[in-house]
Amino acid sequence: MEPAVDAVFAALADPTRRAVIGRLAEEPASASALAGELPVTRQAVAKHLAALDRAGLVSPRREGRELRYALDPEPMGAAMAWMASVGAQWDDRLARLARRAARG
Amino acid sequence: MSTVRREIVLPVARDRAWELLTEPAELREWLADEVELEPEAGAPLRAVWSDSGASREGVVEEVEEQRRLRFRWDDGETGVPSRVEWTLDDAPGGTRVIVEERPLVPLEVKRIPLHWRPRAVGITGLARAAALVCA
Numbered sequence: 001m002e003p004a005v006d007a008v009f010a011a012l013a014d015p016t017r018r019a020v021i022g023r024l025a026e027e028p029a030s031a032s033a034l035a036g037e038l039p040v041t042r043q044a045v046a047k048h049l050a051a052l053d054r055a056g057l058v059s060p061r062r063e064g065r066e067l068r069y070a071l072d073p074e075p076m077g078a079a080m081a082w083m084a085s086v087g088a089q090w091d092d093r094l095a096r097l098a099r100r101a102a103r104g
Numbered sequence: 105m106s107t108v109r110r111e112i113v114l115p116v117a118r119d120r121a122w123e124l125l126t127e128p129a130e131l132r133e134w135l136a137d138e139v140e141l142e143p144e145a146g147a148p149l150r151a152v153w154s155d156s157g158a159s160r161e162g163v164v165e166e167v168e169e170q171r172r173l174r175f176r177w178d179d180g181e182t183g184v185p186s187r188v189e190w191t192l193d194d195a196p197g198g199t200r201v202i203v204e205e206r207p208l209v210p211l212e213v214k215r216i217p218l219h220w221r222p223r224a225v226g227i228t229g230l231a232r233a234a235a236l237v238c239a
Contacts, residue, residue: 083108090203093134094203096133099134100134101115
């Protein structure tokens with residue numbers, strides 16, 4: 001297996017990175033915007049974005065004063081891209097379901 | 105292939121878990137902001153997410169009370185139509201819910217949302233994608 005494929009698998013193994021991919025599937029976003037929407041710090045988001053960048057799954061683009069990250073699904077193939085996006089949606093929904101169930 | 109599978113154990117009994125998965129008032133707490141669903145084969149289904157404006161419409165295909173609910177849904181435009189199955193089972197400490205979603209069209213060929221469509225893919229890219237999909 002070539003290193004790029006290892007990097008893609010490693011990148012997709014993490015639930016936060018899948019959430020980032022799910023979010024970037026909607027539209028490109030900056031690290032700050034992602035940190036505002038996901039339950040992680042901006043530093044953690046930056047680390048995850050760096051891992052996704054190394055795997056070739058996102059690429060940063062400068063827009064004005066902001067660095068915005070766009071999804072590049074090519075290394076995944078369409079099937080993997082669909083699975084990553086749909087998986088991230090269920091991760092979100094089931095987390096909300098678990099909270100709802102715990103409330104009784 | 106291409107099946108998304110998630111599993112969770114809810115700290116509630118089967119009948120309560122079934123309510124959480126089939127009553128619109130409960131579904132609005134976790135599935136989407138607006139949900140129309142009736143646990144009855146052939147019933148129409150609709151979910152709307154207000155922040156993104158996304159919506160999905162579909163139909164309930166199979167219902168086994170407190171055990172299984174299967175439906176298909178589609179956003180009718182850019183999305184991939186898919187089939188979703190929720191399976192409930194007793195588990196230590198509560199109820200295990202298994203979620204499976206699989207696409208109803210071949211993903212590599214058509215109906216991939218525009219922003220997902222791979223750009224001109226070289227041989228390496230194709231080989232990589234194939235390796236991933238087959239893995």
